[in-house]
Amino acid sequence: MRQLLSTLFIQSAENQSLFIFSEIEMKILPIFAMMEFVGIGFNEKICESGREKVQNKINYLEYKAKVLLPGKVFSLSSTEDISQLLFQDLKIPVPEIAKANQQYNGNKGGGGCGGGVRRQNYSTKGAVLEHISHHHPLPGLIIEIRKLTHHITHYVDILGKYEYHSDRFNMRRIYSTIQQTVVPTGRISMAFPNLQNISHPIEFRVAPSETDLQSQDSIKSFQDEIHTFDYTNDQNFKNLLEIESRCSFTKVSLRNSFTCANGYVLLSADYSxxxxxxxxxxxxxxxxxxxxxxxxxxxxxxxxxxxxxxxxxxxxxxxxxxxxxxxxxxxxxxxxxxxxxxxxxxxxxxxxxxxxxxxxxxxxxxxxxxxxxxxxxxxxxxxxxxxxxxxxxxxxxxxxxxxxxxxxxxxxxxxxxQGTAADITKLAMINIQSQFDQLSINVHMVLQLHDELLFEVPLTDIDQSAKIIKESMENVVKLNVPLPIKMSIGTNWGSLESFNFNFTYSQQPKNKYPNN
Known part of the structure; x- marks a missing residue:
């Protein structure tokens, strides 16, 4: 082992990469370990509230699809059913991009909208649906349902598996794994869960309430071929559009679920x-x-x-x-x-x-x-x-x-x-943590999002901490152009506001949601 290490050190010195090993990767290692140990605050009530809004909207869109296709039995989670509805039942012209991955499937079970008939299935990927969306409202509905479903299955449901109660902070927190050596450029990646890949806010019109929909007539089967159904003159569909127009827009941000402990704020510093x-x-x-x-x-x-x-x-x-x-x-x-x-x-x-x-x-x-x-x-x-x-x-x-x-x-x-940016960010993190340790400031570095750092800062040390962060990041290396950062502050990650120095407790952004 000693001989191996000696050989590696000699090779690193010869290709001038010893600095990366000794001054960056080894010194950043305990910082990553502490970030994993501390985690980040998580408010499951906010997360569940957003999930409920999204699920209600999905349910409503599926109901709207049934109004557009009265009497048809189908599942909008089935690509086979969607292909059948679009290209055979509604007789929408098949674009060339839909033909590339067409398949033939036999549905022996007789379920869905194809019965037991062997049928031709064209691609229903997003680009295809966008291409044909002017023919009928259904492709647009499917696009929106997929987007909302992806938000739940790929983000919300996954986060719920990794939240734990912290006795130290008296709140729920998520503890992710930082992978230091996976990305060849030197960037870090995260897993279990990947907090670098939290979805952007999604905005949509709120689903009508059950009370609003009570005035709707029951959906009656359409006896003729469905492509001849004139939904524009259907009273049920016209009523839906009128009810929809009265619904306000809402924005669901998963980042709102990430919050700070009592007595702290979140402070973000992002390279420009x-x-x-x-x-x-x-x-x-x-x-x-x-x-x-x-x-x-x-x-x-x-x-x-x-x-x-x-x-x-x-x-x-x-x-x-x-x-x-x-x-x-x-x-x-x-x-x-x-x-x-x-x-x-x-x-x-x-x-x-x-x-x-x-x-x-x-x-x-x-x-x-x-x-x-x-x-x-x-x-x-x-x-x-x-x-x-x-x-x-x-x-x-x-x-x-x-x-x-x-x-x-x-x-x-x-x-x-990308590799140089990763090195600069890691060096800044090392310098910042060194100063926090020297001054005994109890700041928690909670996330590294490539060129952005997120900190959990005591209310009593905001200005001092922000000054250390700003000076360390902007002066970590001398280039022929400046390296300015943008700072923002708040009590949850999704609603951070521009930070100005001399921030005091009385100016603390109001947290709309309690931590517990």
Whole structure:
């Protein structure tokens, strides 16, 4: 063992990656252990309240589908039934994308809407449903049901398996597992449960109450072929639309379920465009350097949209800003023109025009990104700013297929900014925890979400803790552009508000929900 360690140390020293091992990975290890031990507060009442709203909406949408298809027996969780309803019963024209994965199934049990007849099943994936949604309301209903069902089965139900009562904090908490060595770029991942993959808030119109629906007539079977049913003149359907119009919109955020212990607040610190700033440092692109150094308050993606479109900075719309943001990250991560067009929701020709404008405006950045791809063919590895190495030796393997070469090039391109960002975040965490320990401040680091850190901070130490966090994160390394962070505060993760110093107890955001 001693000989093995000695050999590994010599090799690490030779390739200049010893710093990663000794100064980052070994020093971050006890911090991750403490994060696993502390966990994060969880309010199951908030979670269950959101689940109930979502389930009520699912139930209502399924009822609405029955109104649209009177007399039909079906299950909207069955892709076979959905295919039968859409393309055979409703006779919606089958698009080419639905034919790619068609199957033939025999339903010997006689259930569902196909009886015992052997039937042709076309794909009913989301892209197909979007494509045919103008023909009939049913595809849109299915899309919404799937989205809401996914929220429950992939997030809500999973979290419930990992909540435990904490005597120390006198509340329910979730304890996740941090995986330090799984992601080759140096990022961490989480499991059991994955708290880095909590769903975004979902917004929908509240389902009508049972009282509202009592005025509905019972659904009567439609005797003719269902594709001839005129739902637009059906009184039941018209009544539903009228009842729906009176229902307000609601937003369900699973993050609202994550809260803090009594006497604490949650404080978030999030790097702004960290990976783009890292690439700016590497590439020394003059336009990006000037932009990032102009003002910390400058909206970078709004400025890029201005430079690409010629629209005045102040007049750039949210849509134009988001377009620029998606374009930038599509280019940074090596997406092809078809993927970029799909991401931007534009045709291929418009995507090409925008791509060329970006390349011409930020030529130095593009040259650097292409040099990463060229260099990996020679070295078969990439190295981050701090010496972390990611091996791509498969690129020299004669068995490697041409399609896999593209994946390697994209992987190399991604690894430089992503790996450096991971190193920067870990170094900041080490510096922050060191200062908390020296000053005996009882702050709990509860989550690392790639470029964002979430802390549970005592009400008595908010300003001091925030100052340590801000200075440590923004000054962890000297680049040719600043590394500003955005801070926000609150009593639950889903409703954090912008943080300003001199925050006092009297200003504490009101928690709409008790912890217990």
């Amino acid at each position: 465009q960290l990976e783009l700033r890292i690439l700016t440092h590497y590439s020394k692109d003059p336009n990006l350097i000037e932009m990032f150094n102009y003002s910390r308050e400058l909206d970078v993606f709004k400025c890029i949209a201005h430079q690409l479109s010629g629209v005045d900075y102040e007049k750039v719309s949210d849509e134009e800003r988001n377009f620029a943001k998606h374009l930038v990250y599509g280019i940074l991560y090596g997406m092809g023109i078809n993927s970029i067009a799909s991401e931007l929701k534009v045709d291929k020709e418009k995507a090409k025009v925008q791509l060329e404008r970006f390349k011409n405006t930020y030529r130095t950045l593009i040259d650097f990104l292409e040099s990463i791809e060229d260099r990996v063919f020679i070295d078969a590895y990439i190295k981050t700013l701090f010496g972390r190495i990611r091996n791509f030796s498969a690129i020299h393997d004669p068995k490697t297929l041409p399609k896999d070469i593209g994946k390697i090039k994209r992987g190399a391109r991604n690894s430089v900014p």
